[in-house]
Amino acid sequence: MAAPRQRYRAVITGASGGIGAAIARALAPRADALVLVGRRAGPLETLAAGLGIPVRIVCGDMLDEGTMVAIEAAAREIGGIDLLVNNAGVSDFHAFETQSPQQIRTMLDTNLLAPMLLTRRLIPLLKEAPTAQIVNVGSVFGMLGFPGFAAYGASKAGLAGFSQALRRELSDTRVSVRHFAPRATRTPINSAAVDAMNRELRTAEDTPEAVAAAFLDFLGGSAWQRTLGGQERFFVLVNKLLPGLPDGAIRKQLAVIRKHLPK
Numbered sequence: 001m002a003a004p005r006q007r008y009r010a011v012i013t014g015a016s017g018g019i020g021a022a023i024a025r026a027l028a029p030r031a032d033a034l035v036l037v038g039r040r041a042g043p044l045e046t047l048a049a050g051l052g053i054p055v056r057i058v059c060g061d062m063l064d065e066g067t068m069v070a071i072e073a074a075a076r077e078i079g080g081i082d083l084l085v086n087n088a089g090v091s092d093f094h095a096f097e098t099q100s101p102q103q104i105r106t107m108l109d110t111n112l113l114a115p116m117l118l119t120r121r122l123i124p125l126l127k128e129a130p131t132a133q134i135v136n137v138g139s140v141f142g143m144l145g146f147p148g149f150a151a152y153g154a155s156k157a158g159l160a161g162f163s164q165a166l167r168r169e170l171s172d173t174r175v176s177v178r179h180f181a182p183r184a185t186r187t188p189i190n191s192a193a194v195d196a197m198n199r200e201l202r203t204a205e206d207t208p209e210a211v212a213a214a215f216l217d218f219l220g221g222s223a224w225q226r227t228l229g230g231q232e233r234f235f236v237l238v239n240k241l242l243p244g245l246p247d248g249a250i251r252k253q254l255a256v257i258r259k260h261l262p263k
């Protein structure tokens with residue numbers, strides 16, 4: 001007889017948006033309860049109403065301490081959690097020298113500091129579960145630096161480093177720390193300029209539903225890290241071993257990238 005599939009009690013940040021909402025929908029049939037987090041109440045309420053399982057909504061900014069407190073309270077209300085999905089994120093396609101210090105701070109605070117602080121707060125609760133996972137949603141651009149995404153890439157590279165170190169730190173506990181890196185995905189995080197550049201560079205794009213299906217597959221496995229896209233995985237590997245090769249290839253794309261960078 002096949003072993004029963006694991007059921008989850010999860011916190012998902014960024015659930016009002018493309019990938020987070022798709023993950024919530026894909027996970028719901030295998031979840032006993034969810035805590036969904038975002039800043040916009042409307043999409044969170046619509047999503048929650050269609051899931052058919054108990055849901056707590058936390059509507060707040062990940063940069064506010066109060067949101068972290070509310071997430072922990074909601075996680076306790078649903079009886080504890082065994083899965084934290086740090087998915088909320090922002091992007092900002094710009095030449096680095098044109099980004100304001102405030103934009104750079106917001107990027108790092110949202111994509112790196114907020115998931116670190118939320119993780120820190122929820123580790124004691126995760127440790128109470130028989131087994132638990134923290135999945136940090138990074139990006140191919142955290143492992144393969146790309147023009148126009150210097151601050152974004154730095155935030156996602158930081159998240160990958162955090163995931164690896166914390167995974168090792170908690171390796172003698174029942175909490176595993178994992179890193180899931182999508183490639184370009186059709187969601188509102190990408191501006192019209194990014195969409196136009198992707199079309200011109202013929203960059204492959206996933207749907208949020210395909211990313212969510214890959215996420216569920218990843219959850220059921222034991223790899224600590226998953227990068228989506230065969231070609232992207234290859235480029236990430238080459239970038240690690242022989243970074244001069246992608247330097248040259250991306251240099252050839254620079255004129256097209258610059259054409260699409262916001263002035």
Ligand SMILES: NC(=O)c1ccc[n+]([C@@H]2O[C@H](COP(=O)([O-])OP(=O)(O)OC[C@H]3O[C@@H](n4cnc5c(N)ncnc54)[C@H](OP(=O)(O)O)[C@@H]3O)[C@@H](O)[C@H]2O)c1
Pocket residue numbers: 013014015016017018019020037038039040060061062063087088089090091110137138139140181182183184185186187188189190
């Ligand atoms: N789409 C891609 O091409 C792509 C590729 C690789 C990795 N990723 C990563 O995938 C994750 C999800 O992105 P997505 O594509 O689904 O983007 P999205 O549709 O724009 O969704 C982003 C989500 O993050 C939430 N969020 C952003 N800032 C927040 C804040 N300060 N406080 C609370 N919530 C906040 C948004 O909530 P509100 O809108 O309600 O504020 C929204 O739910 C991100 O970490 C992104 O970096 C995306």
